[in-house]
Amino acid sequence: MSSEAIAREVKRRRTFAIISHPDAGKSTMTEALALHARMISEAGAVHGKGGRRSTVSDWMEMEKARGISISSTALQFAYEAEHGDGAPNVINLVDTPGHADFSEDTYRVLTAVDAAVMLIDAAKGLEPQTLKLFQVCRHRGIPVITVVNKWDRPGQTPLELIDEITDRIGLIPTPLYVPVGIAGDYRGLLDRRTGEFIRFTRTAGGSKIAPEEIFGADAAAESEGDAWTSAVEESELLAEMGQDHDQEMFLAGQTSPMIFTSAMLNFGVRQLLEALVEFAPPPEGRVGVDGTERTVTDPFSAVVFKVQAGMDTSHRDRLAYMRIVSGEFERGMVVTHAQTGKPFATKYAQAVFGRDRATVDTAYPGDVVGLVNAMALAPGDTLFTDPRIEYPPIPSFAPEHFSALRVTTADKYKQFRKAIDQLDAEGVVQVLRNDLRGDASPVLAAVGPMQFEVVTARMKAEFNVDTVLEPLGYSLARRTDEASAPELTRQRGVEVFSRSDGALLALFSDKWRLQFIEKEFSDLTLAPLVAAA
Ligand code: G4P
Numbered sequence: 001m002s003s004e005a006i007a008r009e010v011k012r013r014r015t016f017a018i019i020s021h022p023d024a025g026k027s028t029m030t031e032a033l034a035l036h037a038r039m040i041s042e043a044g045a046v047h048g049k050g051g052r053r054s055t056v057s058d059w060m061e062m063e064k065a066r067g068i069s070i071s072s073t074a075l076q077f078a079y080e081a082e083h084g085d086g087a088p089n090v091i092n093l094v095d096t097p098g099h100a101d102f103s104e105d106t107y108r109v110l111t112a113v114d115a116a117v118m119l120i121d122a123a124k125g126l127e128p129q130t131l132k133l134f135q136v137c138r139h140r141g142i143p144v145i146t147v148v149n150k151w152d153r154p155g156q157t158p159l160e161l162i163d164e165i166t167d168r169i170g171l172i173p174t175p176l177y178v179p180v181g182i183a184g185d186y187r188g189l190l191d192r193r194t195g196e197f198i199r200f201t202r203t204a205g206g207s208k209i210a211p212e213e214i215f216g217a218d219a220a221a222e223s224e225g226d227a228w229t230s231a232v233e234e235s236e237l238l239a240e241m242g243q244d245h246d247q248e249m250f251l252a253g254q255t256s257p258m259i260f261t262s263a264m265l266n267f268g269v270r271q272l273l274e275a276l277v278e279f280a281p282p283p284e285g286r287v288g289v290d291g292t293e294r295t296v297t298d299p300f301s302a303v304v305f306k307v308q309a310g311m312d313t314s315h316r317d318r319l320a321y322m323r324i325v326s327g328e329f330e331r332g333m334v335v336t337h338a339q340t341g342k343p344f345a346t347k348y349a350q351a352v353f354g355r356d357r358a359t360v361d362t363a364y365p366g367d368v369v370g371l372v373n374a375m376a377l378a379p380g381d382t383l384f385t386d387p388r389i390e391y392p393p394i395p396s397f398a399p400e401h402f403s404a405l406r407v408t409t410a411d412k413y414k415q416f417r418k419a420i421d422q423l424d425a426e427g428v429v430q431v432l433r434n435d436l437r438g439d440a441s442p443v444l445a446a447v448g449p450m451q452f453e454v455v456t457a458r459m460k461a462e463f464n465v466d467t468v469l470e471p472l473g474y475s476l477a478r479r480t481d482e483a484s485a486p487e488l489t490r491q492r493g494v495e496v497f498s499r500s501d502g503a504l505l506a507l508f509s510d511k512w513r514l515q516f517i518e519k520e521f522s523d524l525t526l527a528p529l530v531a532a533a
Helices: 003-011 026-036 061-066 104-109 128-140 158-169 217-224 226-240 247-251 269-279 410-426 450-463 485-490 511-520
Strands: 013-020 038-044 073-079 089-094 115-121 144-149 172-175 177-180 188-191 197-200 212-215 255-260 301-309 318-326 334-337 342-345 349-353 356-359 368-372 382-384 401-407 430-433 443-446 467-471 476-480 494-499 504-508
Touching: 003 013, 013 026, 013 128, 013 269, 026 073, 026 089, 026 115, 026 144, 026 269, 073 368, 089 269, 104 301, 115 128, 115 269, 128 158, 144 158, 144 269, 158 172, 158 226, 158 255, 172 226, 177 197, 177 226, 177 255, 188 226, 197 217, 212 217, 217 226, 247 255, 255 269, 401 410, 401 450, 410 430, 410 450, 443 450, 443 504, 450 467, 476 511, 485 494, 485 504, 504 511
Parallel strands: 013 089, 013 115, 115 144, 144 255, 172 255
Antiparallel strands: 038 073, 038 349, 073 089, 177 188, 188 197, 197 212, 301 318, 301 382, 318 368, 334 342, 334 382, 349 356, 349 368, 401 443, 401 467, 430 443, 430 494, 476 504, 494 504
16 A cells, blocks of 8 residues: 555544543443444453443453453544544544553553543542543643533533643643533533534433534524523633633643533534544654654554453453554564564454454554464564564553462462463563562562452463462552662561562552651662653
């Protein structure tokens, strides 16, 4: 394919993730997006609750039991935008695992997207998980569109929500529309650019696209009365405060286009798709570790951001999800794995529909493709066709949970070691060791405790090894060095470990212990681990 044709494919693509706190409505919104845009393919799992459609891979019993999705998903939609150039847009939605617990996977997904939709509950405003994920977006320079969901239910006022976001995270919301009707009485939207009223009509159970009718200001004033007047006043106030969309400031992460929705009633969902197409950036090239730049139309390259094993007992294999960075991907092409220099055949590139899998024949920058039997691939790895390129690794995140892992069946020690090395290489958890504890009882370090359960479950399912976890009384880690290690080891409430990448980590029982030691021994090296880079 010519580079002009690839450039055209890139230009019409948008790749994003929804960041939210559990219950804000991410699954409902995902379904609403699927209703408005034609689903092209689906890789991984969408979690559904209650009686809702559950599209899904229930790859582990644990996942099924909890009704949550541990795995990432990549959904691909085609959407013909009003503001587009006629050709349908291709929208990739990469799912962040939807559970209160964090894992490194949650963060890694954000390395695969170009924009994020911060979905908040109109009544609850900013919640802890949203804040954490937002910080990752900020750190990585990912522009954020703000969606205030559940506007059909009583909640805060638009100005209260705007103030909260501005004050707490320093992001300036620039509403593209102002809701007509307070939270709980969602009638439609005032389009701030055209001054028109977009009226929504409910459909039974929100199962269909909500019809929209457009009215001029006079007709809106007549039919909606005070609700319209308030919306107009709010819009004017926002304009006076300078809170109008500014593309440069949005891309710089300073402002955030804001949209009010009811995912349940399908109100405002089309407007979200329009905003993604109009404002979210298309995929861009990346810079390799040696400083060479790969633009999107250069030969094929991709980054693995997620590896998933044992997805389905009827397909016992390992699936690696890669995000394409440059060039055209054609199934069957042989690419090189930068980390080992070995060729990798992509005969089995797939999009996954729960248990059913569809093969992917071609894909372009921004798209996510699952590679089956990807035993050698780990998160952060690069695949390419010549010339060689290697992208920087995905940084590991500051763990906050630590547990020692022991095998309980004496004759399984060899399998246990093999399993630990495998899970370590996949990046499921960080594995820490020191001489004192020996090899038989490595310490697992995780961003969220659910990662531990994934380890014990996989130990049992894939390696037939029974293990027990013993939580350790540490809650934070600092990076240290050989010179500081002996002094730290002598301290109460501190233990030093080496991580498999060679880094030396000191674990502390709590922040007071750390502060005390920092004060007492100011010459020790104690650097914070990157929370997210
Ligand atoms: P999550 O993936 O972010 O965890 O949230 P999810 O979509 O599962 O939604 C959480 C709950 O909020 C669900 O109710 C869902 O129906 C409801 N919800 C989502 N969007 C809206 C909205 O725009 N308006 C209103 N009023 N409710 C919304 P549930 O009772 O927990 O589950 P269900 O029985 O409805 O499935």
